Amino acid sequence: MGGRGGATPSCLAVPLPADIISTVEFNHTGELLATGDKGGRVVIFQREPESKNAPHSQGEYDVYSTFQSHEPEFDYLKSLEIEEKINKIKWLPQQNAAHSLLSTNDKTIKLWKITERDKRPEGYNLKDEEGKLKDLSTVTSLQVPVLKPMDLMVEVSPRRIFANGHTYHINSISVNSDCETYMSADDLRINLWHLAITDRSFNIVDIKPANMEDLTEVITASEFHPHHCNLFVYSSSKGSLRLCDMRAAALCDKHSKLFEEPEDPSNRSFFSEIISSVSDVKFSHSGRYMLTRDYLTVKVWDLNMEARPIETYQVHDYLRSKLCSLYENDCIFDKFECAWNGSDSVIMTGAYNNFFRMFDRNTKRDVTLEASRESSKPRAVLKPRRVCVGGKRRRDDISVDSLDFTKKILHTAWHPAENIIAIAATNNLYIFQDKVNSDMH
């Protein structure tokens, strides 16, 4: 990724006309990559196995399956539409030949099973090739039907529909490490479901005040701990994180730990609270750290230290002086996601102008890259970008005022083991691979 060793982006730009990608997620092996879009569709990509014969076409992602997950609905009680936009996709750990994933819109979560069929039986005794019953008088001997290869067919079927669990809009789902339960979070409540039971869920967090006039804080994201099936975290619009233990009580309104950074009085403004709102929280693969994203920074928290994050990285601090304008055009409410790499040494998040940022926790170096067809040709090395804030300006620098705020990279994903990243830039998906393990600029 911009290192001296060179990166080879296999730039799979998949145009989804008029359909904006709303979520991106690798499965647990990284073999499959799922995207959800605003039109309620899910597209799954599969990595081609690396061929020894053609070492240069190494493991590219091709479309594996496309299906319509959610349809627009209408809530007749409230006279409001329910958008079909896929908010989140989470893969279940693979337990047999089939793959399973959960996809959710604002109100309903669905469990999808993805199976392959690449063989079909031939040589039935009673039916002919087209399936018509044979004339029994022509059958003189018995044969054992044989499985013959056929063109791969990927079949997707909805196995469970978890509906009517949420009054408010679902913002997160997270599968428990026990592989039996998962949670779904909306603005005010978090529910625990069993994957096999759709007519019942347990409410484990409820922050709705008795009087809605007292509402000042909402849940923005939540996730189960990767190893401890009793622990989960949820973030709030006031910038706090709450780690909860389900063994402590049935209703986890009382947190086990509260992670909150004291406000910096010198930076205080009317926008302080808005920019402190956490838009995404992710446990590290090790389970020891949490990564959070707020409007201007990404922060790494140690589960053992509640007082403040152990690391803070500036994503686009040059926007700090533009907060009023960004409030006026609503960009200040954009929810960016963040991601860890497989070894928890590098963190990544998106920004504006189709830029995304990566921070190396060990070397403390960072890089800004751009996901756009104009700026990168397939198989070319990505060039680091720079935003200049006045002062000396280099040739390819972009000035803050020329940033395109309609081009936002909200959704990014990192392969669980390798240096492969998926970047959703509006309606285009970019997959970048780093074939040579190299340092970042």
Added chain:
Amino acid sequence: MFARGLKRKCVGHEEDVEGALAGLKTVSSYSLQRQSLLDMSLVKLQLCHMLVEPNLCRSVLIANTVRQIQEEMTQDGTWRAVAPQAAGRAPLDRLVSTEILCRAAWEQEGACPAPGLGDGHTQGPVSDLCPVTSAQAPRHPQSSVWEMDGPRENRGSFHKSLDQIFETLETKNPSCMEELFSDVDSPYYDLDTVLTGMMGGARPGPCEGLEGLAPATPGPSASCKSDLGELDHVVEILVET
């Protein structure tokens, strides 16, 4: 001795006045910015999609911002009722400056037009007014209070948008505001109270001070007085006397 008819010049006093004026201008500029932020926030709370449920997180954050501004204005003492004599002049000045500030912010955005995800407004509140229906006829006398001679055409429509907000609250139609938190009986956020307070205390202190120091000018015309009457009428309705 001074010649007859000549006014005495007091140089020292003038300098003091200028310094005080400069200080007050800084203060009032902050107040104006804060006021414009408040106005913008209230308009944002009003604008919402009629078909799709608005984003609760965004609404809560904006409402918290409004509350913060309100609290600060209360502490400043700018959130207090003012003697009627100054009412005619000061609110017009405040609104004029507010519009300039907002216009300046919008012009800056010319380089990067960014329709927000929620409201999708490109030029600010003016172009994306929620089609708020009101049982009352538009108050023409009211709009004359906001209008002023000058090159700034947008001002009237901007303040008309605030006007529509007041009308919405007053007629208590099932408004966008109420649908923000659709499963509750009462509006989560009592805009009435805030706006009442805003109207009641809409004459910031610094503007008053400026007027006290400015050289004497001709008194308000008759039309201003009738406009003032309409303003009081609006205030009365909002505070429900």
